[in-house]
């Protein structure tokens with residue numbers, strides 16, 4: 001894995017040579033610095049403006065893709081011309097889950113919440129078409145117990161609900177929601193199959209997208225570690241520099 005900004009000659013050459021570009025970027029930890037409370041996550045005005053300028057370019061499409069609910073994501077982005085794909089890319093505003101799936105999600109969520117009610121540092125977040133078990137505020141033993149409780153509940157929903165690990169969070173998704181890798185590839189094919197895809201993300205839920213868009217420019221943001229991305233960016237501040245660099249190359 002190489003530093004994206006440190007390999008600029010190669011990267012810029014590919015950008016300049018592309019007939020068009022589809023840029024996917026995650027939100028938390030990628031555009032917005034990670035914070036203790038997800039409700040405090042913010043992007044800078046410069047990042048927002050750079051995304052809006054890129055989205056207005058005739059050769060570029062931009063999508064923000066996040067595990068957040070779509071309404072929440074939209075409220076945080078507010079970048080003109082930048083569609084927000086919530087629920088790991090599944091929710092563009094046009095999709096609906098079957099009623100039975102929603103009932104199942106609700107039953108599982110309520111049961112997990114009842115088992116972990118009052119556990120310090122653990123919370124269960126209803127995200128409409130999914131739910132999250134967030135244990136980043138818990139100590140190691142409590143986190144393990146929370147994961148165990150979730151496993152026990154989900155054992156009864158096998159084949160219909162699954163847990164996807166993130167950073168100190170487990171996202172429970174119905175089988176209809178197949179994750180960012182499936183979604184990013186689908187949107188890329190739908191909108192510009194000949195375009196150069198670029199994918200920026202920071203955690204385990206982004207790894208399937210690094211894999212499914214392996215022919216493009218993929219970068220993992222944050223700590224270096226095992227990843228399928230070709231490059232890394234150190235922080236959301238470097239993501240902002242990348243976006244501004246990208247804009248200069250496509251002028």
Ligand SMILES: [Mg+2]
Nearest residue numbers: 026028029202
């Ligand atoms: Mg993220």
